[in-house]
Amino acid sequence: xxxxxxxxxxxxxxxxxxxxxxxxxxxxxxxxxxxxxxxxxxxxxxxxxxxxxxxxxxxxxxxxxx
Numbered sequence: 001x002x003x004x005x006x007x008x009x010x011x012x013x014x015x016x017x018x019x020x021x022x023x024x025x026x027x028x029x030x031x032x033x034x035x036x037x038x039x040x041x042x043x044x045x046x047x048x049x050x051x052x053x054x055x056x057x058x059x060x061x062x063x064x065x066x
Contacts, residue, residue: 001036001039001040001060001061001063002036002060002061002063003033003034003036003059003060003061004058004059004060005019005030005033005034005048005059006034008052008054008059009030009034012052016030016031016034017030022051023044023047023048023051024047025044040060045059045060
């Protein structure tokens with residue numbers, strides 16, 4: 001699933017490790033999400049949205065929308 005995670009992380013000045021700590025996941029999980037090798041669970045997607053104070057739809061592209 002296409003996402004804006006790396007851009008948002010860099011805008012914050014966070015390392016992948018720092019983002020992982022903020023989300024409660026490993027650095028490896030952050031890498032997998034940023035490189036779109038792994039889609040987040042619904043729970044994780046909402047945690048990401050809360051950390052960045054943005055709607056989920058602004059972070060993740062809906063593959064089912066026109």
